[in-house]
Amino acid sequence: MSVNIQAYQSILSELQPSKITLVAVSKTKPIEDLRELYDLGQKDFGENYVQELVDKHASLPADIRWHFIGHLQSNKVKLIAPFVHLIHGVDSAKLLSEINKQGIRNNRIIPCLLQIHIAQEETKFGLDEPELKAIFAGIEELSHTAIVGLMGMASFTDDVLKVQAEFRYLNSLFKQYFSKFQPLPQSDVQPILSMGMSGDYIIAMKEGSTMVRIGSLLFGARN
Numbered sequence: 413m414s415v416n417i418q419a420y421q422s423i424l425s426e427l428q429p430s431k432i433t434l435v436a437v438s439k440t441k442p443i444e445d446l447r448e449l450y451d452l453g454q455k456d457f458g459e460n461y462v463q464e465l466v467d468k469h470a471s472l473p474a475d476i477r478w479h480f481i482g483h484l485q486s487n488k489v490k491l492i493a494p495f496v497h498l499i500h501g502v503d504s505a506k507l508l509s510e511i512n513k514q515g516i517r518n519n520r521i522i523p524c525l526l527q528i529h530i531a532q533e534e535t536k537f538g539l540d541e542p543e544l545k546a547i548f549a550g551i552e553e554l555s556h557t558a559i560v561g562l563m564g565m566a567s568f569t570d571d572v573l574k575v576q577a578e579f580r581y582l583n584s585l586f587k588q589y590f591s592k593f594q595p596l597p598q599s600d601v602q603p604i605l606s607m608g609m610s611g612d613y614i615i616a617m618k619e620g621s622t623m624v625r626i627g628s629l630l631f632g633a634r635n
């Protein structure tokens with residue numbers, strides 16, 4: 413009822429020619445809505461809150477790939493470390509080292525994206541360029557974390573040119589750091605550039621996104 417199946421199918425067909433992955437952002441939405449998309453074949457779901465993710469993971473099929481896209485606190489990493497598919501919003505060396513510690517504890521390599529601050533708004537989290545560089549310099553010490561790409565959120569504005577410029581900047585960093593970088597040795601994992609939401613995914617696609625995170629177009633507005 414509240415899932416927009418038509419929008420889902422049309423978004424998939426837009427993404428398909430460029431093989432862009434759709435993460436269905438299901439935060440605050442009930443299990444039944446996720447199940448409805450799952451039954452249509454959707455496997456990648458994104459959540460912002462740790463406890464909600466843990467609960468949904470426990471009640472839905474095991475082959476769902478869970479993306480954590482919110483702001484993650486270090487003391488909560490352990491709750492999602494056993495099963496999370498990709499952590500999108502990593503924005504400090506401290507968080508990264510906690511993820512690595514939990515990777516060791518769970519005997520798995522946890523894939524992460526570094527969040528870059530690209531919007532003008534003060535409130536959005538993320539690394540700047542020198543911080544990104546510093547984190548890359550320490551990457552080899554992380555045995556159980558794989559930095560597989562970058563994530564960013566553009567300014568919330570109708571100014572298309574501004575959003576485009578922010579995404580273009582993010583893609584330039586992505587190319588700089590990931591074009592020659594094989595995040596997971598001996599695997600076919602391609603580097604990921606996670607950018608684009610309901611309001612700006614079309615722009616993000618044109619600017620080279622490989623993964624979009626879409627919520628309200630699929631599930632309706634959140635309260």
Ligand SMILES: *Cc1c(COP(=O)(O)O)cnc(C)c1O
Binds near residue numbers: 481482611626627629
């Ligand atoms: C909520 C959220 C989304 C989805 O936003 P919509 O505008 O509903 O598509 C994408 N990315 C992040 C990081 C979010 O918090």
